[in-house]
Amino acid sequence: DAPRDQICLSCHDEYQKTADWLMSQTKHRPQVAIICGSGLGMLADTLKCQDSFAYSDIPGFPQSTVQGHAGRLVFGELKGKTCVCMQGRFHMYEGHSLCKTTFPVRVFKLMGVETLIVTNAAGSLADGLQPGDIMVIKDHVNFPGLVGLNPLCGPNDDKFGPRFPAMSGCYDKGLRCVAMEIAKQLGVASLVQEGVYAMVGGPNFESIAEARLLHRLGVDAVGMSTAPEVVVATHCGLRVFGLSLITNKVVKSYEDSDSVNHEGVLEIGRLRSHTVQQLVTELVSRMEINNNNTNNAV
Numbered sequence: 427d428a429p430r431d432q433i434c435l436s437c438h439d440e441y442q443k444t445a446d447w448l449m450s451q452t453k454h455r456p457q458v459a460i461i462c463g464s465g466l467g468m469l470a471d472t473l474k475c476q477d478s479f480a481y482s483d484i485p486g487f488p489q490s491t492v493q494g495h496a497g498r499l500v501f502g503e504l505k506g507k508t509c510v511c512m513q514g515r516f517h518m519y520e521g522h523s524l525c526k527t528t529f530p531v532r533v534f535k536l537m538g539v540e541t542l543i544v545t546n547a548a549g550s551l552a553d554g555l556q557p558g559d560i561m562v563i564k565d566h567v568n569f570p571g572l573v574g575l576n577p578l579c580g581p582n583d584d585k586f587g588p589r590f591p592a593m594s595g596c597y598d599k600g601l602r603c604v605a606m607e608i609a610k611q612l613g614v615a616s617l618v619q620e621g622v623y624a625m626v627g628g629p630n631f632e633s634i635a636e637a638r639l640l641h642r643l644g645v646d647a648v649g650m651s652t653a654p655e656v657v658v659a660t661h662c663g664l665r666v667f668g669l670s671l672i673t674n675k676v677v678k679s680y681e682d683s684d685s686v687n688h689e690g691v692l693e694i695g696r697l698r699s700h701t702v703q704q705l706v707t708e709l710v711s712r713m714e715i716n717n718n719n720t721n722n723a724v
């Protein structure tokens with residue numbers, strides 16, 4: 427039955443083995459981890475002095491199977507910070523257990539990462555959010571988690587965090603404030619706003635009734651990822667920043683003949699890749715890591 431499928435006891439021992447293997451293959455010791463959403467893998471291209479590994483070569487790593495998810499782990503330097511970037515993430519709908527979907531987050535923690543930046547492509551439910559806009563995630567609704575499809579199900583690993591972790595404020599307010607400031611300075615404030623992200627299981631996109639329900643519930647954008655990674659990151663004490671690239675308007679009217687497809691999602695990713703890259707790069711450059719004294723640090 428599904429809940430037991432989520433209890434991947436084998437992951438318990440794999441985290442350290444994978445972290446040790448990676449640390450034997452690269453001299454980089456990342457402080458910031460970046461998870462690239464559909465069509466956003468180009469974020470990794472900005473890293474300098476890269477060491478990169480195909481997921482298929484990394485012990486314990488699942489495989490990316492979705493178009494627009496390259497399946498490479500890229501280590502490098504970005505604005506003086508050592509980063510690790512996932513070009514391609516894992517989704518529940520690919521058939522991965524939630525333990526495997528979130529596996530990299532705990533590996534990053536064991537490698538010394540302190541901050542997780544998570545990006546995704548999402549559909550807009552809010553009237554003011556248009557395709558091409560960027561939503562800074564203020565909070566999330568983890569629908570699968572509400573019914574027990576949660577990566578923390580099963581025996582708690584006290585080494586990472588508490589049995590009952592709090593989730594209020596899991597999207598760091600300081601980082602959100604700086605991101606909004608950066609958007610102004612980049613001249614893209616009109617494209618960027620905060621909002622609530624909802625994760626649904628997918629892989630189908632929403633029916634009109636589902637879209638209308640989510641909208642009534644106060645959700646601004648909907649996707650098929652991100653929440654499980656953020657739950658695990660929060661559990662093990664990582665600071666989290668998330669953004670959604672809005673790739674389409676979710677159809678909420680029975681009169682509307684529009685429909686969404688993955689190719690269109692990836693097209694918006696290509697259109698906005700530079701802006702997302704600028705925002706994330708500038709945010710990383712202002713991060714305070716290990717108590718360095720840097721201006722505008724957060």
Ligand SMILES: O=P(O)(O)O[C@@H]1C[C@H](O)[C@@H](CO)O1
Pocket residue numbers: 462463464492515517545546547548628649650651652687688691
């Ligand atoms: O990996 P993300 O959440 O960015 O990808 C979204 C959700 C689906 O995987 C895909 C659908 O087009 O976009």
Ligand SMILES: Nc1nc2[nH]cnc2c(=O)[nH]1
Pocket residue numbers: 547548549550626628630631632648649650673674675676686691
């Ligand atoms: N669930 C969901 N995920 C998306 N990812 C990109 N667009 C969408 C969408 O409209 N719905």
